[in-house]
Amino acid sequence: MTEKATxxxxxxxxxxxxxxxxxxxxxxxxxxxxxxxxTFTFDPGFTSTAACESGLTFIDGDKGILLHRxxxxxxxxxxxxxxxxxxxxxxxxxxxxxxxxxFERSITMHTMLHQQFDRFFEGFRRDAxxxxxxxxxxxxxxxxxxxxxxxxxxxxxxxxAIRLIAKMPTIAARAYKxxxxxxxxxxxxxxxxxxxxxxxxxxxxxxxYVVNPVLAKAMDRIxxxxxxxxxxxxxxxxxxxxxxGANPFACIAAGIACLWGPSHGGANEEALNMLxxxxxxxxxxxxxxxxxDKRYKLMGFGHRVxxxxxxxxxxxxxxxxxxxxxxxxxxxxxxxxxxxxEKVALNDEYFIERKLFPNVDFYSGxxxxxxxxxxxxFTVLFALAxxxxxxxxxxxxxxxxxxxxxxxxQLYTGPTxxxxxxxxxxx
Ligand code: SDX
Numbered sequence: 001m002t003e004k005a006t007x008x009x010x011x012x013x014x015x016x017x018x019x020x021x022x023x024x025x026x027x028x029x030x031x032x033x034x035x036x037x038x039t040f041t042f043d044p045g046f047t048s049t050a051a052c053e054s055g056l057t058f059i060d061g062d063k064g065i066l067l068h069r070x071x072x073x074x075x076x077x078x079x080x081x082x083x084x085x086x087x088x089x090x091x092x093x094x095x096x097x098x099x100x101x102x103f104e105r106s107i108t109m110h111t112m113l114h115q116q117f118d119r120f121f122e123g124f125r126r127d128a129x130x131x132x133x134x135x136x137x138x139x140x141x142x143x144x145x146x147x148x149x150x151x152x153x154x155x156x157x158x159x160x161a162i163r164l165i166a167k168m169p170t171i172a173a174r175a176y177k178x179x180x181x182x183x184x185x186x187x188x189x190x191x192x193x194x195x196x197x198x199x200x201x202x203x204x205x206x207x208x209y210v211v212n213p214v215l216a217k218a219m220d221r222i223x224x225x226x227x228x229x230x231x232x233x234x235x236x237x238x239x240x241x242x243x244x245g246a247n248p249f250a251c252i253a254a255g256i257a258c259l260w261g262p263s264h265g266g267a268n269e270e271a272l273n274m275l276x277x278x279x280x281x282x283x284x285x286x287x288x289x290x291x292x293d294k295r296y297k298l299m300g301f302g303h304r305v306x307x308x309x310x311x312x313x314x315x316x317x318x319x320x321x322x323x324x325x326x327x328x329x330x331x332x333x334x335x336x337x338x339x340x341x342e343k344v345a346l347n348d349e350y351f352i353e354r355k356l357f358p359n360v361d362f363y364s365g366x367x368x369x370x371x372x373x374x375x376x377x378f379t380v381l382f383a384l385a386x387x388x389x390x391x392x393x394x395x396x397x398x399x400x401x402x403x404x405x406x407x408x409x410q411l412y413t414g415p416t417x418x419x420x421x422x423x424x425x426x427x
Pocket of ligand 1: 228229231232233262263264265267291296297298299300301302303304305354356359360361
């Protein structure tokens with residue numbers, strides 16, 4: 001017997017089925033609300049709205065829990081690798097050895113870009129923000145793959161997913177190399193996903209490049225931490241774009257554009273800039289006072305869903321330790337400022353009562369900076385890692401037989417109908 005929710009509105013009483021998931025809050029199914037009551041719900045920012053059914057990622061914001069297909073993020077970060085997490089998100093299960101080998105090879109064999117594609121970068125100024133390049137370049141991928149744009153063909157949907165996951169590191173590395181004025185480095189099939197990316201970013205033709213295994217492992221773990229995160233702003237953008245039937249490359253480009261915002265993926269760049277602005281631990285009290293006066297936000301803190309410690313932030317802090325040690329920066333002053341800032345904030349009533357805790361972006365900037373990336377590349381790395389989440393969510397939506405074009409409504413508060421006034425009669 002399905003539980004019902006009853007709504008009394010004007011002279012009507014209507015009932016809505018209550019749907020239950022495997023975890024998390026129940027939902028009222030209000031799809032018939034407008035037809036039954038001639039009213040809309042009102043939920044700007046969708047803080048109380050489930051926009052879809054999904055089995056990919058579960059977040060419990062109060063308990064600080066993050067599961068990908070049921071597996072806790074801290075276990076995946078310590079026991080798995082990014083390519084295996086990609087298989088888990090895309091296919092629904094951890095792969096067998098044979099499945100892993102086949103999946104990894106399919107990605108490896110699609111890491112190269114069409115030779116013409118490299119000319120895209122020439123159109124940008126060298127000082128273009130790499131995210132501007134990513135938005136343009138990824139959207140343009142659809143111009144090269146006419147054989148895989150039929151979104152109703154599961155085979156073509158799969159090859160588009162593999163191409164996107166495989167080519168994002170190559171495009172991201174090229175955006176970095178173009179910014180640096182250095183020659184592009186081609187992928188190497190004998191390297192794993194993270195090793196390949198680091199080599200494409202930091203190798204130069206003048207000498208051999210040996211990947212530091214500690215940095216490669218940290219890079220792979222950072223990719224895992226950013227892989228997917230339920231229906232966040234950029235994922236919702238990808239879903240809404242996909243609901244119109246747009247091709248997957250265009251949808252991912254839309255997601256990259258949304259991620260760029262400082263309240264979302266752009267926060268890792270802003271968080272490091274904030275730490276540089278503070279400079280030394282003795283400046284923290286003055287900065288905290290400015291936050292309380294609402295003059296600025298504590299970047300890398302707070303979250304729309306987590307009202308507890310973001311489980312990814314804990315793992316990211318451990319990665320920061322490892323990378324700083326591996327790069328001889330154990331006493332990195334910014335890391336000292338970050339740890340002191342976290343300690344002060346977590347003991348300050350202003351942040352406690354607002355349930356503001358470090359999120360995934362708080363420590364990522366320090367780690368990426370120690371690895372040699374400029375702050376402008378931080379959100380590019382976030383987009384690279386999140387591509388598997390976006391395309392898995394897109395794929396899940398495309399496989400949903402009830403899927404239809406997304407079309408929110410509004411509460412209209414503009415002028416009521418009025419007649420046109422000729423220019424000569426205006427005030
Ligand atoms: C990501 O959605 C996702 O899952 C995103 C993400 C993912 O993996 O996809 O997790 C990635 O985007 C992480 C978030 C990165 N953004 C930042 O670190 C930027 C700084 N954070 C804030 O801008 C903010 O916390 C948001 C945007 C993340 C959340 O904003 P909300 O939901 O509006 O915050 P809230 O309603 O919980 O705020 C409650 C109060 C407010 O103060 P009052 O009006 O009650 O006095 O807390 C304040 C806010 O002004 N507040 C902050 C703050 N975040 C919220 N004050 C200072 N510093 C902050 N960071």
